[in-house]
Amino acid sequence: MTNEAIIQLKDIDVTFHNKGQTVEAVKKVSLTVNRGDIYGVVGYSGAGKSTLVRVINRLQKPTAGSVDVNGQDILALNSHDLREARTKIGMIFQHFNLMNSRTIADNVDYPLKGGKLSRTERKEKVAHLLDLVGLTEKATDYPAQLSGGQKQRVAIARALANDPEILISDEATSALDPKTTSAILELLKRLNKELGLTVVLITHEMEAVKEICNKVAVMEDGEIIECGDLVTIFSQPKQPLTKDFINTATQINQALEKIYRQASTLGLDDHHQLVQLQYVGATTDAPLITELYKRYEVVSNILYGNVEILQDTPLGNLIVVMTGEPDKLKAAWQYCQDAGITITHLKPKKPGVA
């Protein structure tokens, strides 16, 4: 991975005026994607993600701001140069957008029409692209004969036909089941590695980001509220929305829901505290818990544990009930913090209180 910027958006505003209504879909967004990044843009529906990425290839003209792609000022291009620039930016979507009356091979061939390749070269190119996405056997089939995951592979092959340097994936896995989603994400990761393809991955699921992205931006109400490299964002999220996305992706929210439902059985008081411990890198849970007992006679009962591997870095999460004298608990907390562990006191709501 280099640090050469391939996409630079600066102070982008997109404002829509519709039937007397004004919608500020994107507000003052700046974003730099480096060559070779798999950059995740995550946010709920309506956050402005699609509008923002459509600015990259000028499918959407921004109301304000500048767009630099591959060293070109996209907003200054004439229509011929824009068409040329767009061939270097592939796009895939949730609903695949395949032509149903044409074979798989014809779908992939479509963007090559009117280009420089001869008929034979095009045939070879299509065969190569289908091989790349593992669909050689399906060349003469029609889209209706394919599963969702296979259709998305066709869309990927088609998006790669003109050897783009950038692939924009707008919710491309949102209509797929989890297993198929993982397979498509793995394919994107492989294309990133093998072809040096830069990927911008738009999604409402942090799980997808977690699997393959090295960078992530979180969007809310038209703004990027937090962005950075994946491990930093996952280990030190600042915004509540980012924390919520992460806690869902790491199954913490699901675990907490169960724990809170049975909170009354935990006997929480000032001697029994429910806490979340989060650590990055080589720290492991077992020695820590032994250490807390040896030093402070604090007993830790693990209710939930999880280790994620993000970009080869382990990120551990534990939910424990710590039992001990209040002043010893305090010292134990300090010990954890000094060891670089993020510790959060969890307070279940009282039963019956919404």
Ligand SMILES: Nc1ncnc2c1ncn2[C@@H]1O[C@H](COP(=O)(O)OP(=O)(O)O)[C@@H](O)[C@H]1O
């Ligand atoms: N062409 C348009 N005209 C008017 N409003 C639009 C248009 N496109 C998007 N919007 C609005 O802009 C906001 C952001 O939409 P969008 O970029 O599609 O969000 P996301 O992709 O994060 O779901 C929404 O409020 C949406 O209704």
Ligand SMILES: [Mg+2]
């Ligand atoms: Mg969208």
